[in-house]
Amino acid sequence: MNGTLSETNIGLHVEELEQGFQVSLDGRVILRHTSGNPCLFIGRGEEKMDMYRGNFxxxxxxxxxxxxxxxxxxxxxxGYRIxxxxxxxxxxxxxxxxxxxxxKLVLHFSNELNHYNRFWLRLHAEDSEYVYGCGEQMSHLNLRGKHFPLWTSEPGVGRxxxxxxxxxxxxxxxxxxxxxxxxYPLPTFISSRGYYCHVNTSAYADFDFRKSSFHELHIWEIPTSIQIETGETYKEIVSKLTSQFGRQHALPEWTYDGIWLGLQGGTETVQKKIDAARDSGIKVGAVWVQDWQGKRVTSFGRRLNWNWKWDPKEYPGLDEKIKEWKREGIRFLGYINPYVVVDDSLYNEAKEKNLLVLNQEDETYLVDFGEFDCGIVDLTNDKAFSWYKDVIKTNLIDFGLDGWMADFGEYLPIDAKLHNGISAKVMHNAWPALWARVNYEAVKDAGKLDDIIYFMRAGYTGSQQYARLLWAGDQSVDWSLDDGIASVIPAALSAGMTGNGLHHSDIGGYTSLHGNKRTKELLLRWLEMATFTPVMRSHEGNRPTDSYQYDHDEETMKRFADMTDIHCTLAPYLRELVEENAQTGVPVQRPLFMEYETDVHALNIQYEYMLGSDLLVAPVYEQGRTTWDVYLPEDEWIHLWSGQEFSGGSVTVDAPIGEPPVFYRKQSKHKQLFESINNRP
Amino acid sequence: MNGTLSETNIGLHVEELEQGFQVSLDGRVILRHTSGNPCLFIGRGEEKMDMYRGNFxxxxxxxxxxxxxxxxxxxxxxGYRIxxxxxxxxxxxxxxxxxxxxxKLVLHFSNELNHYNRFWLRLHAEDSEYVYGCGEQMSHLNLRGKHFPLWTSEPGVGRxxxxxxxxxxxxxxxxxxxxxxxxYPLPTFISSRGYYCHVNTSAYADFDFRKSSFHELHIWEIPTSIQIETGETYKEIVSKLTSQFGRQHALPEWTYDGIWLGLQGGTETVQKKIDAARDSGIKVGAVWVQDWQGKRVTSFGRRLNWNWKWDPKEYPGLDEKIKEWKREGIRFLGYINPYVVVDDSLYNEAKEKNLLVLNQEDETYLVDFGEFDCGIVDLTNDKAFSWYKDVIKTNLIDFGLDGWMADFGEYLPIDAKLHNGISAKVMHNAWPALWARVNYEAVKDAGKLDDIIYFMRAGYTGSQQYARLLWAGDQSVDWSLDDGIASVIPAALSAGMTGNGLHHSDIGGYTSLHGNKRTKELLLRWLEMATFTPVMRSHEGNRPTDSYQYDHDEETMKRFADMTDIHCTLAPYLRELVEENAQTGVPVQRPLFMEYETDVHALNIQYEYMLGSDLLVAPVYEQGRTTWDVYLPEDEWIHLWSGQEFSGGSVTVDAPIGEPPVFYRKQSKHKQLFESINNRP
Structure with a gap:
C-alpha cells in the first residue's frame, strides 16, 4: 500500500487492515477483506440447465x-484501485x-480474469441485519437465513x-x-443497515444471506460493476433506487372506476356478463378478455390462440362493442405475449423477415407450450423489436384496446441463438425487461401512457420503469402460504422494496391442478384483500368450470358489488398513492417497517401491509376464520368496520367475510374518507 | 522432471506428458494429469449436518x-514422488x-496441506466404463451416471x-x-476396466461417476492413501479385494436346516408357532426372537427393550427351552445393538465405568430412538469394547443363543465426544465396522465361529471380515424398485462385489408406514426369492398386525413348507458356494457378468443374479404377474420348473407364485440336485 489512504470521495472511507482493507460508505462497512477472510472469490463452473415449460x-x-x-x-x-x-x-x-x-459507491471489476466464469463477492454483514427485495419474492420478505437463486422462471405450483x-x-x-x-427476480436488495445494493448483471446469480458476517453474492460471470447507495430511511433508499432504475408512470384515470372483470367466451357472453354485473351493482371499470384473439383447447384447460389479432368469429362486432362499452365507462383489455403461434400469420411474417429467435442449427426455435409450438420474437434484434411494437400498436392499440396482460417473458430457452450474439444464458434474465420495454415504447410512442395500461408478471432490471403494473402471476387456488392467497402479500412488498410499487393479483387465484378447486370462501377472501390494493381484477382461472366465479350466486355478486364500491370510494386515496409512487418510488403497498422505522417487531412481518401511510391491511389468508390476529405498530388506530380504537401491539378483531382487518390512522387527513366506507348507504 | 522415467515396479508405467504425467497399472491408465486438466483438487468446506433418527x-x-x-x-x-x-x-x-x-498400486498423500479439509481426486475413466460396488447399494448396481455420497445412515423409507x-x-x-x-457404504469400487480402487478413509466421501473422462473421488479430508489393484476377471478382482479386507467365515452347518422363523410374544407363543410350523411341514432351522429381552410399546410399533438380558417374565423357562429346541434341531437366535437403554442395568453399569460416549458437555450422550433414550457404548475405548464383548459372551452366548441380529451401527451422532479423541464426524462411518468387530471377537473368543452366526445391516471398511452375514435392512412392504422387494437384489450384488458375499433379507419386508401393508402376494414372492439366497429368514414387520404373516392361512403355510424344502434340498450346493466365498471371496449371489464376462448386455442387469455358477435367478418383483421376462447369457439353460431348454437371449416364462424364474446350466455338475427339486414327493 502506498502511503496513508485519505478520503477523497464524500462518504467513502477506506481503511488499511493487517493484510487487508475495509471500505465503508456513510458509516456503513461495505467490504471487509483480510487474507484470512477474503471478500472476493473467483472460479470456474460447469452448469447443467434444463427447461420444462418455464421450469428450470x-x-x-x-x-x-x-x-x-x-x-x-x-x-x-x-477513487481507489485494489x-x-x-x-x-x-x-x-x-x-x-x-x-x-x-x-453512490460503484465497484468496478476488471476483465483480466474473464476466463473464470464464477464470481463470489462477500459484502460485510451483521448478525442483526435484515435484507429485503431481490425482486418479487413470494415466500419471504426478509431474505436473511436463506439463499436466493435469481433466475426468471415459472414460480412453480405449490412452491x-x-x-x-x-x-x-x-x-x-x-x-x-x-x-x-x-x-421476477432482481440482483438488487435493501439492507436494514441502510443501503441498497445492485449488481449490474443478467447472468444467473444466487445471493446467499445465510451467513452471519457476510452476504455472499454469487454470479455466473465477473460483473462489470456493483453499486451501493445509502439512505437514512427505507423510503429514502427506495426513492434513490427508483431514481436510478426508473419509476412507474401513474395509472390511467379510468383504472379507479371499478373492478377489471376477467371474462371470456365471445361478444355475447361478455355483454351478458357485463349487464348482469351492472345489474347486481358491481362497479365494473373494465373487462379483461384474454381470448379476444380466439382460443385453442388443451388438456391444461382452454388456452389462447397466440396470433394477436381480433378474432371476429369468436368476437363478432368487437370493434364496435369496444367503443360502445367505453362510452358506458367500461374499458376493454386484452392479452398478448412475446410468442407467435406456429404457422399462423404473425409467425409466418416474422419468420420470413428473420425476426424470430433461432436454434443452434439456425432454424426457427420452437417452444413447446403444451400441445402447441411457438416462435419467439427476437427482441435483441432492433427490427424485430420495432416490428413487435408495431404489432402492438396496430393490432391492439389501434383496434381500441385500453390495456392488456403482457404475459410471459421467463421462458427464453438457454440454447437459443440471438441476433445480438450474446449467449441466451446471459439474455434469459434480461428478456422480461426487454419484453416490458416493447410494451412501454408501443404505448409511449402512441402517446397513450395516460390512457393505456398493461400488466406483467415477469421482470428483471429495467422492469421498474417498463413494467408499469405487476400482477402476481399464477397462484394456486388454495390457502397455502407459498403459492396461495397469502403469497401475493410478500410478493407485493418485496417488489415494492426494489422498485415496482404497483401490484395486484388474480382475484381467487389461477391454478386449478392436482385436485385444487377454487372455493367461494377463497374467492371472497381474495376479493376483500384486492379491494385494498391499487387494482382489482378477477380471473376465471385455468379451469373455469373447476373454479368458483364471481357470478356463481347472488351473495357473491353482492359481495363483489360491495367491495368494488369500497374500492371506488378509496379512489382519491389510491390516486394519491399511485401519484406518490410515480414521483418518489415509494410503493403503494408497503411493509409496516417502512412507515414505522423503529419498530423492530415489524421487520419480520410479511402478511400485513400498509396501503400508503394511513391504512394498515391484514388480510385473512386462512380458511374458516371469523377472527384474526393483527400486529399494530404503536400509533392510534381505528378499526375500519367497528370504529374501535387501538394503540400498538397484538390485537384480535372480528373478521367475517366482507370485513377484512383494516385499520386507519386516527390522525390521517383522509379520516373522513375512511369513515365514509362504513357509512355507505 | 529429472531424466526419463523408467519402470521400476512391475506393472507400473509412468509417462511424461506436456505439463503433466500419466500413471498406468497393468496397462490401465489410472491417473492422467495436465495443468489444464489436473487430477487433484483441494479446498476447504464448511459442512452442515443434522441427524434425525439415523437420517442425515x-x-x-x-x-x-x-x-x-x-x-x-x-x-x-x-517408486515415484510427484x-x-x-x-x-x-x-x-x-x-x-x-x-x-x-x-498393488498405493498412492500416498503427504500431510503438508492438511489445513485443507476437502479433497478431490480424478481417476481416469472411459466412456464405456461400468462401475460397481461402493458397499451395499440398493438402487443401482452399475454406479455410472450418478454420484454416491458415502455415509452410513438409515437408507430411507421410499428412497x-x-x-x-x-x-x-x-x-x-x-x-x-x-x-x-x-x-453400508464403502469407499471401494470395481471398474469394468479391470481394477478395484479403495480409499483409506472413514471421512464423509462422495464418489462421482457422472463424468465421461474421469471419476471424481471427493473426500472430506486428505486421505492417507488410496490403493488400486487390477485383475483379469471380476472374480479375480473380488478375490484380491477380499484378500485385502477379509472374507466371511463360513456359515454354521445348522444354517442349512431350514428357515429362521421370526417370532415374538413370549415362550408359549413361540412354542405354539414352532409346533404349527412343523405340523405344516415347514422346515424350521431356527427361531429368531427379537424380543427375548422384553419389549416396549411406541407409536411406531412394538419396540425392543434394549437391555440385552433374558426377560424371564416375557420368556419364562427360556433357558431350558433353548436347549430343548436345540435338541429338536431348532436353534434360538436373539437380538442386540450397540445401545443401552437409559436407566436400566447395563446403562447404569456402563455409565458408572465411563464406558459411554459423551456429549460436548462431557455428559452421557443420549440418543432419541423414538420415545426412548439410549446411551452409546464407546467402542473406541478398549475397556468399553471389551466390556461389551463380555456382555455378548455372558448374556447372549453363555445363555445359549446361537445367533442374533446385530442391529444398527449407523447412528453415531456427529457431535459426540469419543474416547479415542477422533472427531465423531470421522468415526461415524467407521462405527459399523467397530460394532461388527465386537460381535466377531465375542464369537471368536468363545471359539464359536462354526456354531454361532449374527447378521448385520450397517457396515464400512472392515465389515467384509467382521460382518459375517448381511441382511438388507428395513425394506418397505411394497413393490417399489428403490425400497421394496426388488431393491434387495442390487443390494446383495453390490455388497458382494465389494467383499460381503453372504446376504439375505426380511422375507416380506419390514416397514409398514404411510399406508403400506404387506400383502400375501408380496410375502410369497419374497419367500420364493429368499429360497434362492444363502439364508431364509422371516420377519413379522414393524407392525405385525398390518402385515400378512406366514401363518395367516393354510395355503401360505404350505408355500412356506414347499420353499423351505427346496432351500434344504439346495443345501449341498449352497454349502459349496458359502465355502467358496469363505475361501476366495467370490460371493454366493453374483451379477450375471461375473459368470459371463464377455456378455456386454449383462453389465447393466441388476434384478437377476447368479446363485453360484450354475443357477440363474430372476425374481418376480412386480405385482400381479404370472409370466416374467428373463435375460439369459449365452449358454445351455434348463428352466427349473418346466424342464424347458433355452439358449441365450430374452425369454418369457410362466412364473406363477411358487415357481420363480430359475434356470440351471445344463452342463452343471449339480444337474441331478437341481432336477430333484422338481421331482420332490
Whole structure:
C-alpha cells in the first residue's frame, strides 16, 4: 500500500487492515477483506440447465473456487484501485476500482480474469441485519437465513416441497418449484443497515444471506460493476433506487372506476356478463378478455390462440362493442405475449423477415407450450423489436384496446441463438425487461401512457420503469402460504422494496391442478384483500368450470358489488398513492417497517401491509376464520368496520367475510374518507 | 522432471506428458494429469449436518477448491514422488508418492496441506466404463451416471423423491431417503476396466461417476492413501479385494436346516408357532426372537427393550427351552445393538465405568430412538469394547443363543465426544465396522465361529471380515424398485462385489408406514426369492398386525413348507458356494457378468443374479404377474420348473407364485440336485 489512504470521495472511507482493507460508505462497512477472510472469490463452473415449460432444473459443478486473498490498495484518479490476487506471487490479478459519485459507491471489476466464469463477492454483514427485495419474492420478505437463486422462471405450483400439491406438480410436470422461484427476480436488495445494493448483471446469480458476517453474492460471470447507495430511511433508499432504475408512470384515470372483470367466451357472453354485473351493482371499470384473439383447447384447460389479432368469429362486432362499452365507462383489455403461434400469420411474417429467435442449427426455435409450438420474437434484434411494437400498436392499440396482460417473458430457452450474439444464458434474465420495454415504447410512442395500461408478471432490471403494473402471476387456488392467497402479500412488498410499487393479483387465484378447486370462501377472501390494493381484477382461472366465479350466486355478486364500491370510494386515496409512487418510488403497498422505522417487531412481518401511510391491511389468508390476529405498530388506530380504537401491539378483531382487518390512522387527513366506507348507504 | 522415467515396479508405467504425467497399472491408465486438466483438487468446506433418527441432512458450503495444476515427477527409492502445487510459484505443495507392491498400486498423500479439509481426486475413466460396488447399494448396481455420497445412515423409507411413500416419510419424519442412502457404504469400487480402487478413509466421501473422462473421488479430508489393484476377471478382482479386507467365515452347518422363523410374544407363543410350523411341514432351522429381552410399546410399533438380558417374565423357562429346541434341531437366535437403554442395568453399569460416549458437555450422550433414550457404548475405548464383548459372551452366548441380529451401527451422532479423541464426524462411518468387530471377537473368543452366526445391516471398511452375514435392512412392504422387494437384489450384488458375499433379507419386508401393508402376494414372492439366497429368514414387520404373516392361512403355510424344502434340498450346493466365498471371496449371489464376462448386455442387469455358477435367478418383483421376462447369457439353460431348454437371449416364462424364474446350466455338475427339486414327493 502506498502511503496513508485519505478520503477523497464524500462518504467513502477506506481503511488499511493487517493484510487487508475495509471500505465503508456513510458509516456503513461495505467490504471487509483480510487474507484470512477474503471478500472476493473467483472460479470456474460447469452448469447443467434444463427447461420444462418455464421450469428450470439447474445444477452447477464448481470445478474451481478460490479467494483472492492478497490485496494491494492504491489511490486512483477518481477513487481507489485494489489489486487482488490469490497470493502475492500469483500472476493473475483482478482489479477492483471504486469511487463515490453523487453519493453512490460503484465497484468496478476488471476483465483480466474473464476466463473464470464464477464470481463470489462477500459484502460485510451483521448478525442483526435484515435484507429485503431481490425482486418479487413470494415466500419471504426478509431474505436473511436463506439463499436466493435469481433466475426468471415459472414460480412453480405449490412452491414448497412439503406440500402435496408441490409433490404432484413435481412428479407430473417437474413444475413444483421452491420458495425462491419467481417470474421476477432482481440482483438488487435493501439492507436494514441502510443501503441498497445492485449488481449490474443478467447472468444467473444466487445471493446467499445465510451467513452471519457476510452476504455472499454469487454470479455466473465477473460483473462489470456493483453499486451501493445509502439512505437514512427505507423510503429514502427506495426513492434513490427508483431514481436510478426508473419509476412507474401513474395509472390511467379510468383504472379507479371499478373492478377489471376477467371474462371470456365471445361478444355475447361478455355483454351478458357485463349487464348482469351492472345489474347486481358491481362497479365494473373494465373487462379483461384474454381470448379476444380466439382460443385453442388443451388438456391444461382452454388456452389462447397466440396470433394477436381480433378474432371476429369468436368476437363478432368487437370493434364496435369496444367503443360502445367505453362510452358506458367500461374499458376493454386484452392479452398478448412475446410468442407467435406456429404457422399462423404473425409467425409466418416474422419468420420470413428473420425476426424470430433461432436454434443452434439456425432454424426457427420452437417452444413447446403444451400441445402447441411457438416462435419467439427476437427482441435483441432492433427490427424485430420495432416490428413487435408495431404489432402492438396496430393490432391492439389501434383496434381500441385500453390495456392488456403482457404475459410471459421467463421462458427464453438457454440454447437459443440471438441476433445480438450474446449467449441466451446471459439474455434469459434480461428478456422480461426487454419484453416490458416493447410494451412501454408501443404505448409511449402512441402517446397513450395516460390512457393505456398493461400488466406483467415477469421482470428483471429495467422492469421498474417498463413494467408499469405487476400482477402476481399464477397462484394456486388454495390457502397455502407459498403459492396461495397469502403469497401475493410478500410478493407485493418485496417488489415494492426494489422498485415496482404497483401490484395486484388474480382475484381467487389461477391454478386449478392436482385436485385444487377454487372455493367461494377463497374467492371472497381474495376479493376483500384486492379491494385494498391499487387494482382489482378477477380471473376465471385455468379451469373455469373447476373454479368458483364471481357470478356463481347472488351473495357473491353482492359481495363483489360491495367491495368494488369500497374500492371506488378509496379512489382519491389510491390516486394519491399511485401519484406518490410515480414521483418518489415509494410503493403503494408497503411493509409496516417502512412507515414505522423503529419498530423492530415489524421487520419480520410479511402478511400485513400498509396501503400508503394511513391504512394498515391484514388480510385473512386462512380458511374458516371469523377472527384474526393483527400486529399494530404503536400509533392510534381505528378499526375500519367497528370504529374501535387501538394503540400498538397484538390485537384480535372480528373478521367475517366482507370485513377484512383494516385499520386507519386516527390522525390521517383522509379520516373522513375512511369513515365514509362504513357509512355507505 | 529429472531424466526419463523408467519402470521400476512391475506393472507400473509412468509417462511424461506436456505439463503433466500419466500413471498406468497393468496397462490401465489410472491417473492422467495436465495443468489444464489436473487430477487433484483441494479446498476447504464448511459442512452442515443434522441427524434425525439415523437420517442425515447434509449440506456443504465449499469455500475453496482449486486444482494442483503444477506437477513435478521424480523417482523415489520405492517408486515415484510427484510434487503438486497450484502453480510453479506457489509455496504450498502436496506430495503424491506411489509404488507398486505385490501388484498393488498405493498412492500416498503427504500431510503438508492438511489445513485443507476437502479433497478431490480424478481417476481416469472411459466412456464405456461400468462401475460397481461402493458397499451395499440398493438402487443401482452399475454406479455410472450418478454420484454416491458415502455415509452410513438409515437408507430411507421410499428412497425415491417421486414416490408418495417417500414424500410422506420426508414430510412426517425427514426419513424419505434417496437412491444413495444405505446402511453400508464403502469407499471401494470395481471398474469394468479391470481394477478395484479403495480409499483409506472413514471421512464423509462422495464418489462421482457422472463424468465421461474421469471419476471424481471427493473426500472430506486428505486421505492417507488410496490403493488400486487390477485383475483379469471380476472374480479375480473380488478375490484380491477380499484378500485385502477379509472374507466371511463360513456359515454354521445348522444354517442349512431350514428357515429362521421370526417370532415374538413370549415362550408359549413361540412354542405354539414352532409346533404349527412343523405340523405344516415347514422346515424350521431356527427361531429368531427379537424380543427375548422384553419389549416396549411406541407409536411406531412394538419396540425392543434394549437391555440385552433374558426377560424371564416375557420368556419364562427360556433357558431350558433353548436347549430343548436345540435338541429338536431348532436353534434360538436373539437380538442386540450397540445401545443401552437409559436407566436400566447395563446403562447404569456402563455409565458408572465411563464406558459411554459423551456429549460436548462431557455428559452421557443420549440418543432419541423414538420415545426412548439410549446411551452409546464407546467402542473406541478398549475397556468399553471389551466390556461389551463380555456382555455378548455372558448374556447372549453363555445363555445359549446361537445367533442374533446385530442391529444398527449407523447412528453415531456427529457431535459426540469419543474416547479415542477422533472427531465423531470421522468415526461415524467407521462405527459399523467397530460394532461388527465386537460381535466377531465375542464369537471368536468363545471359539464359536462354526456354531454361532449374527447378521448385520450397517457396515464400512472392515465389515467384509467382521460382518459375517448381511441382511438388507428395513425394506418397505411394497413393490417399489428403490425400497421394496426388488431393491434387495442390487443390494446383495453390490455388497458382494465389494467383499460381503453372504446376504439375505426380511422375507416380506419390514416397514409398514404411510399406508403400506404387506400383502400375501408380496410375502410369497419374497419367500420364493429368499429360497434362492444363502439364508431364509422371516420377519413379522414393524407392525405385525398390518402385515400378512406366514401363518395367516393354510395355503401360505404350505408355500412356506414347499420353499423351505427346496432351500434344504439346495443345501449341498449352497454349502459349496458359502465355502467358496469363505475361501476366495467370490460371493454366493453374483451379477450375471461375473459368470459371463464377455456378455456386454449383462453389465447393466441388476434384478437377476447368479446363485453360484450354475443357477440363474430372476425374481418376480412386480405385482400381479404370472409370466416374467428373463435375460439369459449365452449358454445351455434348463428352466427349473418346466424342464424347458433355452439358449441365450430374452425369454418369457410362466412364473406363477411358487415357481420363480430359475434356470440351471445344463452342463452343471449339480444337474441331478437341481432336477430333484422338481421331482420332490
Amino acid at each position: 432444473d439447474i445444477e452447477d459443478y464448481v470445478e474451481e473456487r478460490f479467494g483472492l486473498r492478497y490485496s494491494n490498495v492504491s489511490q486512483a484518479e477518481q 489489486e487482488m490476487k490469490r497470493s502475492a506471487q500469483d500472476e493473475e490479478a483482478l482489479h477492483l476500482s471504486f469511487e463515490v459519485e453523487k453519493g 414448497n416441497k412439503r406440500t402435496y400439491t408441490t409433490w404432484q406438480a413435481d412428479v407430473h410436470d417437474k413444475a413444483g418449484g421452491d420458495y425462491y422461484h419467481t417470474n | 441432512d447434509i449440506e456443504d458450503y465449499v469455500e475453496e477448491r482449486f486444482g494442483l495444476r503444477y506437477s513435478n515427477v521424480s523417482q523415489a527409492e520405492q 510434487e503438486m502445487k497450484r502453480s510453479a510459484q506457489d509455496e504450498e505443495a502436496l506430495h503424491l508418492s506411489f509404488e507398486v507392491e505385490k501388484g 425415491n423423491k417421486r414416490t408418495y411413500t417417500t414424500w410422506q416419510a420426508d414430510v412426517h419424519d425427514k426419513a424419505g431417503g434417496d437412491y444413495y442412502h444405505t446402511n
